[in-house]
Amino acid sequence: MSDANSRSNEQQRVDYVTREIEMKEEKLYSKSSGVKESVMDLRRNFWEDVTVNLDEPDDVIETQASIKQQSELLSERERTHGKISGELKTLSRLKDSPYFGRIDFTESPGNIKEQIYIGIASLMDHDEEDFLVYDWRAPISSLYYDYPPGDAAYETIDGTISGEISLKRQFIIRRGLIQGMFDTGVTIGDQLLQQTLGNNASTTMKSIVATIQQEQNKIIRNERSKLLIVQGAAGSGKTSAALQRIAYLMYRYRGELNPDNVVLFSPNPLFSSYVSNVLPELGEENVRQLTFQDYLQNRIEKNMTIESPFEQMEYVLTQADADGNAVRMKNINYKSSADFKHLIDQFVVHLESKGIQFKNITLQKQIIISSDEIRDYFYALDSTIAIPNKMELVLKWLLKELRKRQKSEKDKDWILERAELLDKEDYLKAYQENQEIDVDDPALEEEMLRSEVAKRIFAPIKKRIKRMEFVNVPATYRQLFVEWTPDIATQDWNEICDQTAENLLNRFLPWEDATPYLYFRNSILGADSSRSVRYLFIDEAQDFSEFQFAYLHDVFPYTRMTLLGDVNQAIFANTADGNPLIPGKVEEHHERITLTKSYRSTRQIVEFTSCFAPGKEKIEPFNREGFLPQLIRLNKKTELDQTLMENLRKLQDSGNETIAIICKTMEESHGVYTLLNDKIPVKQITEETYAFEKGILILPVYLAKGIEFDAVIIPDASIQSYSREEDRTLLYTACTRAMHHLIMISRAEPSEFILNTPRDKYEEKIM
Numbered sequence: 001m002s003d004a005n006s007r008s009n010e011q012q013r014v015d016y017v018t019r020e021i022e023m024k025e026e027k028l029y030s031k032s033s034g035v036k037e038s039v040m041d042l043r044r045n046f047w048e049d050v051t052v053n054l055d056e057p058d059d060v061i062e063t064q065a066s067i068k069q070q071s072e073l074l075s076e077r078e079r080t081h082g083k084i085s086g087e088l089k090t091l092s093r094l095k096d097s098p099y100f101g102r103i104d105f106t107e108s109p110g111n112i113k114e115q116i117y118i119g120i121a122s123l124m125d126h127d128e129e130d131f132l133v134y135d136w137r138a139p140i141s142s143l144y145y146d147y148p149p150g151d152a153a154y155e156t157i158d159g160t161i162s163g164e165i166s167l168k169r170q171f172i173i174r175r176g177l178i179q180g181m182f183d184t185g186v187t188i189g190d191q192l193l194q195q196t197l198g199n200n201a202s203t204t205m206k207s208i209v210a211t212i213q214q215e216q217n218k219i220i221r222n223e224r225s226k227l228l229i230v231q232g233a234a235g236s237g238k239t240s241a242a243l244q245r246i247a248y249l250m251y252r253y254r255g256e257l258n259p260d261n262v263v264l265f266s267p268n269p270l271f272s273s274y275v276s277n278v279l280p281e282l283g284e285e286n287v288r289q290l291t292f293q294d295y296l297q298n299r300i301e302k303n304m305t306i307e308s309p310f311e312q313m314e315y316v317l318t319q320a321d322a323d324g325n326a327v328r329m330k331n332i333n334y335k336s337s338a339d340f341k342h343l344i345d346q347f348v349v350h351l352e353s354k355g356i357q358f359k360n361i362t363l364q365k366q367i368i369i370s371s372d373e374i375r376d377y378f379y380a381l382d383s384t385i386a387i388p389n390k391m392e393l394v395l396k397w398l399l400k401e402l403r404k405r406q407k408s409e410k411d412k413d414w415i416l417e418r419a420e421l422l423d424k425e426d427y428l429k430a431y432q433e434n435q436e437i438d439v440d441d442p443a444l445e446e447e448m449l450r451s452e453v454a455k456r457i458f459a460p461i462k463k464r465i466k467r468m469e470f471v472n473v474p475a476t477y478r479q480l481f482v483e484w485t486p487d488i489a490t491q492d493w494n495e496i497c498d499q500t501a502e503n504l505l506n507r508f509l510p511w512e513d514a515t516p517y518l519y520f521r522n523s524i525l526g527a528d529s530s531r532s533v534r535y536l537f538i539d540e541a542q543d544f545s546e547f548q549f550a551y552l553h554d555v556f557p558y559t560r561m562t563l564l565g566d567v568n569q570a571i572f573a574n575t576a577d578g579n580p581l582i583p584g585k586v587e588e589h590h591e592r593i594t595l596t597k598s599y600r601s602t603r604q605i606v607e608f609t610s611c612f613a614p615g616k617e618k619i620e621p622f623n624r625e626g627f628l629p630q631l632i633r634l635n636k637k638t639e640l641d642q643t644l645m646e647n648l649r650k651l652q653d654s655g656n657e658t659i660a661i662i663c664k665t666m667e668e669s670h671g672v673y674t675l676l677n678d679k680i681p682v683k684q685i686t687e688e689t690y691a692f693e694k695g696i697l698i699l700p701v702y703l704a705k706g707i708e709f710d711a712v713i714i715p716d717a718s719i720q721s722y723s724r725e726e727d728r729t730l731l732y733t734a735c736t737r738a739m740h741h742l743i744m745i746s747r748a749e750p751s752e753f754i755l756n757t758p759r760d761k762y763e764e765k766i767m
């Protein structure tokens with residue numbers, strides 16, 4: 001069969017599949033319009049179809065039942081409608097591009113050859129008998145990603161199926177037309193990859209489903225490991241693989257796993273929005289995505305302020321010589337370690353006999369149960385009971401005491417004076433709840449009123465007790481640094497204590513204290529062990545400290561974790577020690593996958609940045625040609641803004657749409673913004689930026705994590721900015737954000753990280 005013929009055959013098949021899709025669409029449309037009409041009808045006539053009668057208590061009950069029935073019917077129809085809309089969306093995606101791959105597979109021994117077409121979702125023919133397209137996540141589709149033509153095998157629930165692949169083909173199909181078609185070996189899509197990676201950076205990440213690489217497929221389909229650790233070079237597709245893995249798991253465990261069971265910790269809000277399109281593009285709902293800071297904030301008292309990791313970073317970078325910084329660095333160091341976790345454990349043991357601080361329970365500013373009473377009750381409980389269990393007992397006791405108090409307060413005069421607390425609806429509710437009361441009997445009516453008012457007054461107090469607010473956690477945690485003396489203290493313990501005690505007095509938790517504080521809180525109040533989370537993904541895991549990992553293991557004991565990161569990009573203070581990304585740091589059962597090939601940047605950029613990458617691991621560039629990175633040395637007369645403007649214009653003229661000026665700190669970023677703001681449209685990215693648009697962006701390196709741009713300019717690549725070992729990872733992270741162009745500017749002597757790179761890896765210009 002000639003190539004041309006084969007292509008026309010393939011196009012005929014695409015046409016056939018397109019027709020099948022159209023037929024399915026038609027069927028679904030008619031079904032959908034029926035359901036839609038029914039939904040609209042139900043909504044329009046909702047109140048006509050329910051019987052509303054509030055005259056007698058019986059009628060009220062009947063009315064409620066009728067409303068309930070009607071709304072259940074409505075939500076059932078709405079669900080069906082939602083499902084049909086989802087199916088229609090998938091069909092529309094398939095119509096545009098029904099598949100991207102084909103393998104011809106002969107199951108051994110001697111079976112007939114099957115043609116397997118692979119796309120973003122499955123599609124059956126009109127008789128619902130044969131697969132016209134297999135979902136990329138189906139077991140058989142793994143052949144496509146894992147093997148070149150020749151012997152191959154895949155796993156099913158019934159065991160391994162072996163055979164031979166006689167053809168492996170890729171397609172680029174757009175609007176139902178084959179635009180490209182290549183037969184290929186194991187590396188899927190050199191041509192295809194060249195095309196996609198050569199395009200402009202996108203403001204939202206794209207799925208890589210058509211060109212997943214063998215190594216990445218191991219991450220995506222891994223089902224065995226409780227802990228999967230992925231160390232991957234910058235741009236090696238860790239984030240992409242993580243998102244494809246989520247989509248895979250949602251397919252594999254369809255019906256058992258819902259988006260709420262999966263949590264993704266992302267490095268910053270901008271990143272969250274950057275990746276938010278990938279799962280919907282693959283036809284899946286987005287999972288819960290949050291930063292670790294949000295996670296902590298949601299669990300800590302609202303009146304405590306948590307410093308963000310970026311504020312900590314900015315402090316470390318800009319105030320290195322300020323008073324108190326040395327103590328702060330020791331503080332950060334110690335509180336990032338597992339040693340501090342053990343120290344907290346020791347303190348908690350000490351609290352078993354004394355020291356927990358409680359709060360008074362007050363009513364109308366009067367103490368009704370004092371903190372001393374609560375403390376005495378707590379410490380009188382059997383000493384073998386664990387602290388969190390004792391807290392539960394205190395809670396029950398307090399609620400019982402409160403009920404007694406509520407009963408006695410009810411008959412006091414002031415209660416009736418507060419009857420105005422109740423509005424009309426409350427009256428109605430109170431009557432419904434007390435239907436046996438004869439409303440014509442004034443004594444009974446007053447009694448009911450008193451009960452209702454008392455209930456209302458005590459409700460907020462009960463709520464606070466149920467939230468364990470009777471324990472003064474910040475004050476108790478402060479005791480660790482003020483009252484208590486550990487058996488063995490770390491060096492500089494006294495200074496660490498002074499600094500921490502003062503912060504706690506101001507209800508301020510520096511980033512290094514945030515996780516320890518929550519750990520301590522859980523130790524005395526009980527952890528909200530998050531059983532509903534079945535899969536936890538941590539991207540940029542190199543930025544988590546040993547303490548934070550230990551904490552996460554404690555609160556997610558039943559959760560399967562996927563950690564993805566790059567030790568070369570560890571930019572936060574003291575995160576490298578004890579980080580599981582470094583081999584040898586984790587003892588428990590885990591699986592480790594290393595990705596060494598970098599897809600984001602051109603070969604020239606990868607070769608240049610690998611020369612000063614902090615780690616020694618091999619980093620292989622994907623073979624995409626580009627320009628050498630440029631080092632521009634400014635002479636005395638040239639202004640920085642002039643050089644920036646000139647280069648920005650050049651970059652824009654040559655089609656670069658997202659250009660990032662990546663600074664070391666926010667402080668530097670403010671300076672560059674002030675310099676350019678009135679000369680050219682620029683946008684400054686801060687911690688609060690939730691989405692980014694095309695254009696020229698100015699940002700500190702720690703906010704550029706995980707994101708990529710067409711071109712990157714480093715406005716100050718001098719030795720003053722990047723000289724210490726810690727600066728190496730910052731410069732490496734900044735430079736590896738570039739897909740096509742990298743420009744570094746330096747007025748003074750350039751950083752040695754650049755100068756020590758072989759001269760043929762970059763070009764130098766004097767301006």
Ligand SMILES: Nc1ncnc2c1ncn2[C@@H]1O[C@H](COP(=O)(O)OP(=O)(O)OP(=O)(O)O)[C@@H](O)[C@H]1O
Nearest residue numbers: 208211212213234235236237238239240599600706
């Ligand atoms: N198999 C692939 N097919 C197509 N594109 C890919 C593939 N793998 C990675 N890429 C592309 O390479 C770029 C980098 O991927 P990604 O952001 O997932 O890497 P990363 O390892 O998380 O990077 P970093 O650690 O530097 O943030 C993205 O543009 C992604 O689309």
